Amino acid sequence: xxxxxxxxxxxxxxxxxxxxxxxxxxxxxxxxxxxxxxxxxxxxxxxxxxxxxxxxxxxxxxxxxxxxxxxxxxxx
Numbered sequence: 001x002x003x004x005x006x007x008x009x010x011x012x013x014x015x016x017x018x019x020x021x022x023x024x025x026x027x028x029x030x031x032x033x034x035x036x037x038x039x040x041x042x043x044x045x046x047x048x049x050x051x052x053x054x055x056x057x058x059x060x061x062x063x064x065x066x067x068x069x070x071x072x073x074x075x076x
Contacts, residue, residue: 033063
């Protein structure tokens with residue numbers, strides 16, 4: 001058991017490591033957005049991605065917003 005004053009080191013990646021990670025995640029985000037767009041009008045996909053207050057439109061919005069945020073992070 002850790003004592004309250006034991007510090008856990010925080011390791012931050014270097015800028016090149018951070019960019020490499022973002023590029024990898026952006027590729028995955030693009031693939032996910034493409035899949036959501038391609039299947040958006042598919043009745044079975046829509047039924048499987050609906051419920052508990054989440055609609056297919058939410059999946060599309062989140063996929064687009066996630067990609068946008070990664071693009072913005074890589075441009076800054």
